[in-house]
Amino acid sequence: MLAIAQSAVLVGITSFPVRVEVQAERGIPTFELVGLAEAAVRESRVRVKSALAGVGVDISECRVTVNLAPADVKKSGSSFDLAIALGTLVALGAIPEESIAGVLLLGELSLNGGMQSLRGVVAHLLGAKERGVVRAIVPRANEREAALVDGVEVELASTLGEIVDALRGKGALRQPKVVASATVTSPIDDLSDVRGQHGARRALEICASGAHNLLMMGPPGAGKTMLARRLPGILPALSREEALEVIAIHGVAGLLGTTSSLVVERPFRAPHHTASDVALVGGGEHSRPGEVSLSHHGVLFLDELSELRRTALEALRQPLEDGVVTVCRMRMTVTFPARPMLIGATNPCPCGNYGDGTPRCGCGFEAIRQYRRRLSGPLLDRLDFHVVLPRVDLLELQSASGGESSAVVRARVEASRATQRERWRRGEVSVQANAHLSQRDVERVCALDATGKDVLAQAVERRGLSARAYGKVLRLARTIADMDGATAIAAKHVMEAVLGRVLDRDQTNGRPFETDAA
Ligand SMILES: Nc1ncnc2c1ncn2[C@@H]1O[C@H](COP(=O)(O)OP(=O)(O)OP(=O)(O)O)[C@@H](O)[C@H]1O
Ligand SMILES: [Mg+2]
Structure with missing residues (x-):
């Protein structure tokens, strides 16, 4: 039969x-x-x-x-x-x-x-x-x-x-026991370990608050990797839907461990800069999700961003824009969610010491220019906020206490995310986080007053902001205002957002910048 x-x-x-x-x-x-x-x-x-x-x-x-x-x-x-x-x-x-x-x-x-x-x-x-x-x-x-x-x-x-x-009716099969899934953050990586770096800490908090992408530039050992690793710990807990999505993606990739309960944390993925395009964006023979999907709802940390291959950067551009990856394989199109927060880190120059003074940078002007040019304009554009880290001061390193703990910062991040979610719930915008606001959303909720407009106009002129960077500044300003508990975006919010575009200048008009060697 x-x-x-x-x-x-x-x-x-x-x-x-x-x-x-x-x-x-x-x-x-x-x-x-x-x-x-x-x-x-x-x-x-x-x-x-x-x-x-x-x-x-x-x-x-x-x-x-x-x-x-x-x-x-x-x-x-x-x-x-x-x-x-x-x-x-x-x-x-x-x-x-x-x-x-x-x-x-x-x-x-x-x-x-x-x-x-x-x-x-x-x-x-x-x-x-x-x-x-x-x-x-x-x-x-x-x-x-x-x-x-x-x-x-x-x-x-x-x-x-x-x-x-x-x-056959002989005995019954067991049903799964619901094991509590907890959201925990690793107690080993707390923000209070970080000494100094107030600017970078502030940048990290702003980006966490609005789900913006961040670029950190600084000398070796300034704490870039350290800070990036602490980002998941200040992000809000995953919602049940988000957690299921994360588990579904990791399950498809065969990456769920074998411990007895599933601990649902925001993913943190740090692929090496030599990772293949397929490893980064997914696809391949078995259409597996890549790093950009494995870090969905979490953090994708690209260290040594300037060393990343050009094709890899290109491959990442579209997913970062759309929040999804589409890979085609033999008549089949496979789509994976891909909406991580991207954190890039890079040294300022090949030797790493440019702009620091001690020890002096030995790289020539042309070498630095070449190095920075590798952070292509389009990628830099997608990194919403740039922050330059100085070397950590010895006194600060020796100080007994670091800054605020992750828990304290996370509470503030959760509060500003709640403000954003509320706007979404009221139907004013189409998404839950400021970084993902559509053009129309931006027009609706990122209006500037006359002074704000003036500040932004000056930035466009001085830094040669692209249209995309312009939109990013508006979204960032919205986040900074939300963190401030302000309904309207004020000039000071725009000013701080504009500070986040420090690296646009040397990219767009190639204006010479000083090196210690020159
Ligand atoms: N701001 C800081 N506060 C406390 N410790 C720090 C700080 N910065 C660096 N360190 C110490 O130095 C170590 C190396 O820092 P980290 O790996 O974050 O540097 P990095 O900026 O990523 O350097 P690289 O450019 O070489 O990748 C850390 O593990 C930590 O012990
Ligand atoms: Mg590092």
């Missing part, structure tokens, strides 16, 4: 339903699998045959034909094993047909019938919930993820044998 089982395939982080049709009968032994299946899926035949033998069903005298529908969606991965095995059992009359009707079946089987842990369970269950699927069976090893999604009745199993017994 023909049996039908329900499974699913992931395209990006979207789960698409796959109908597994199985025809099985006594006959010349064959096991055919059709329906645009990749090699890993075709290998399923070997695993299923062996696993079925383990539950006492020998298909070596059977003609089995499996069709994965719809046929125009490429099937990859090994999660169809369970559906194929149970479909075969139904087709052979070994378990009742209605026992698997409408149940989403996900699992890779080992030769002895064990259920292997699976990638992307959260993404699958979120998709199932959306499609109105009410029941699913997944590997026990994915319990923590299964517990996160409500609205689908999930059952867990470690072996095919357990499932067959349960479907």
Whole structure:
């Protein structure tokens, strides 16, 4: 008889339903699998045959034909094993047909019938919930993820044998226990460790408040990496939806660890500057998410920004603008969310000491110019706020206490985010954070008074701000005003926002700047 089982395939982080049709009968032994299946899926035949033998069903005298529908969606991965095995059992009359009707079946089987842990369970269950699927069976090893999604009745199993017994009415499968997911910030990285660097601390807080991108330029050992690592700790806690999205992306990438509970922190990703374009933006043979998606809702830290390859910078430009990455692969377009806060860090010159005085910078004018030119205009444009860090003063380093703790700063950040969310809730703007305001939103909520306009006009003239940088300044000024609790943007808010464009000048008109060597 023909049996039908329900499974699913992931395209990006979207789960698409796959109908597994199985025809099985006594006959010349064959096991055919059709329906645009990749090699890993075709290998399923070997695993299923062996696993079925383990539950006492020998298909070596059977003609089995499996069709994965719809046929125009490429099937990859090994999660169809369970559906194929149970479909075969139904087709052979070994378990009742209605026992698997409408149940989403996900699992890779080992030769002895064990259920292997699976990638992307959260993404699958979120998709199932959306499609109105009410029941699913997944590997026990994915319990923590299964517990996160409500609205689908999930059952867990470690072996095919357990499932067959349960479907025959002998015993029941266990349901996932809800494990509390906590938002914690690593107590090791606190802002109070940072001595001095008041300007950079302020810049970090402004950017955290409005989700703006930040560029830090400073000599080696000034604390750039240190500050960037402390950014997740001052960002507001992830909402439940955001956390699920983060887990879905990391789950698809196979990056969820194996600890007993899922701790949901904002991601912090710091890829090396030699990372490939695919590693940064995603794609490749298996259409995996790249760093820009793995840091969605978190922080993407690009250290040594001037050393990053040109093609990588180019590849990042579009995702940073759109908040999504689209990768194309064999007729399929895969889209991943990609909205991190970007933090770039760079030295001011090849030796790192320019503008410092002690020790003197030995780089020539041309060398510095070349070095800075690598931070291309378009990328610099996308880094909303620039801050130049001085070397840390010895007295400050020796001082007993650092600045405010992450918790204190986070409370303020949360307050200004709440103001922004409130505007969104009232329908005044289309997004929840100032950095993402659309052009129309900006026109609506970033109006300047006459003095503010004047300040900005002078900045445009002196620094040669691009149209994009102009818009960034307005959004930043909105954030600074929000931090100040001000409804209207005042001139002082614009002034501080304009200070955040310090590096535009040497890029746009190439005006010479002094070096110690010159
Ligand atoms: N402002 C600071 N307050 C306290 N300690 C600091 C500060 N800046 C640097 N340090 C100390 O120096 C170490 C190196 O700092 P960090 O790695 O952040 O420098 P960096 O600016 O990223 O340098 P590089 O340009 O070489 O990457 C830190 O781990 C910390 O111990
Ligand atoms: Mg560093």
